[in-house]
Amino acid sequence: MRMTVIGTGYVGTVHAACMADIGHQVLGIDIDPARIASLTAGRAPMHEPGLDELLARTVASGRLRFSTSLAEGAEFARTHFVCVGTPQRPDSEAADLRYVDAVVDELAQHLRPGSLVVGKSTVPVGTAAALGRRLAASTRDCEVAWNPEFLREGSAVQDTMRPERIVVGVGSPHAEAALRALYEPLVRVGAEFFSTDTATAELVKVAANSFLATKISFINAMAEVCEAAGADVTVLARAIGADSRIGHRFLDPGLGFGGSCFPKDIRAFAARAEEIGAGEAVSFLHEVDRINLRQRRRTVNRTRRLVGGCFAGRRVAVLGASFKPGSDDVRDSPALAVASVLHEEGASVRVHDPEALDNARAALPDLTYSLDIPKVCEDADVVLHLTPWPDYRRIDPLALAPVVHSPVLLDARNSLDAHPWRAAGWSLHALGRPTGGTS
Structure with missing residues (x-):
């Protein structure tokens, strides 16, 4: 055809x-x-x-x-x-x-x-x-x-x-x-x-994206509760995901979603529902959006505490720029959003990404970029893991420790194995998990 x-x-x-x-x-x-x-x-x-x-x-x-x-x-x-x-x-x-x-x-x-x-x-x-x-x-x-x-x-x-x-x-x-x-x-x-019919086909797409976005924001809301209660959201996610009615997919607590689809799609869906008189039915999507954006502020605030309460004069290494692994797309990237705020508050920010550096540099030219992970981490006061590329799971924590100024890592994606990092002397922190957790 x-x-x-x-x-x-x-x-x-x-x-x-x-x-x-x-x-x-x-x-x-x-x-x-x-x-x-x-x-x-x-x-x-x-x-x-x-x-x-x-x-x-x-x-x-x-x-x-x-x-x-x-x-x-x-x-x-x-x-x-x-x-x-x-x-x-x-x-x-x-x-x-x-x-x-x-x-x-x-x-x-x-x-x-x-x-x-x-x-x-x-x-x-x-x-x-x-x-x-x-x-x-x-x-x-x-x-x-x-x-x-x-x-x-x-x-x-x-x-x-x-x-x-x-x-x-x-x-x-x-x-x-x-x-x-x-x-x-x-x-x-x-x-x-x-x-x-065409109306149903149009709704299938936005309904699917809204459901997945809701699932991500739900587990991130649970991460906030876990932090307040001293519980571990990664164990919680695995336990509720074992229920076949729920499933494990999209129950990955962390920095939240971004990109060119989920954020704008749930907002546009809510706006259109309001236009046709069904706004109340999807009003929960506004909270889904708020929870998602709050993860970025929580990551910034957690990082600020890790460097002593002020970013001025601090060096921050950021691992990840794309909105997700496997892509060079930085549109509405949670990683870059966090990096941008840190820079605005006075931190010296260096960014690594295996594929997205050209796009990241075009979006935020004032940051420093490199394809060399040790160079990005050199003399860093804190290392932030913000996009869960497989490359970062292959880092040798023992070899990286002498490169940084302070061996402090915030795993904002909850996807690194804490054991080798802590064994190598790192202070590892994550969203929704106790500092001393082992999962």
Whole structure:
């Protein structure tokens, strides 16, 4: 099947390459000529495991190519995936749909009869219906469907090639048949296919993200209670996660969530629910957001206590800049948010990250960055573990101890093994755990 993918960020680039890899003819479209040149050369514009190899393979096969022209895209195919960003609006917590609207408006000028516009962007419920009305006013026999993405940065290729489910919101048997045919290779290897209306499809994505965000904030709320009670949240998390009704996933107490999805999605969901008269039903999401942001303040406050109550003249080593391991994305990164506050309060902050230093430097140029962990930790008064990259679990605490000024570590992700650190003479601290805990 011929298809276009409009927008080549995380979602669009991965979707285009994966669809080409399962046999479709794909034209990726973006307004950025430099990005198109990089993609045409088989280079991804972001770090994502396996993506460079996949791009190189599909571009070389001839099934995937790129362009800056929507007119060319409309001529090339009748199925068009819209994968542009929907950031938070600068004046409210609602989603900013200007990029989605702009794509659909320009695409409408070129669409051939019978075209199907498929949204993958995360949008407020009712967006597809509104776009359908706009499309109907300027085109003939074209329709809008919605097919939310569920990929995770760091495992996006695997999530696209082996999805747990595929959700499509459609308004006609023709649209459903087209999307069933397109995704048939993925259904054949185990993906569950859900066909529903567009409103339900839109809600599936924001409901899923809201549930996961709630689970993370719940365990972080328990971490606060554990600190007050002298209990250990890591043991608590394992114990309640052993209940099959709850499960272990997303029960990782620590610095909280960030990135380009969870924070803005739960805010936009709450804002849209308020608009349609259902705000009270999801009012708890405001508290989920507050708990999450509070973890950053708690980390800063805990660090301040560890360096004697004032950051002026203190050296702080920060391990991690990306919002999660496996990605170079620093958008709304909890790690960088903490590092920024420490710098503002007078600390000398050095940051390590195996993949995200270029993006971190662009976002916060006043900090010091290095790919050398010992250099980052040299003469540090405290070391902060803020992004749980596997690299940090491989650090030799005994070798690192002579490098720092004070062997003090705050594990804000609760993912390091405390035993070797304490055996090497480190004072190890964590959120939601007793200082003398062993787990």
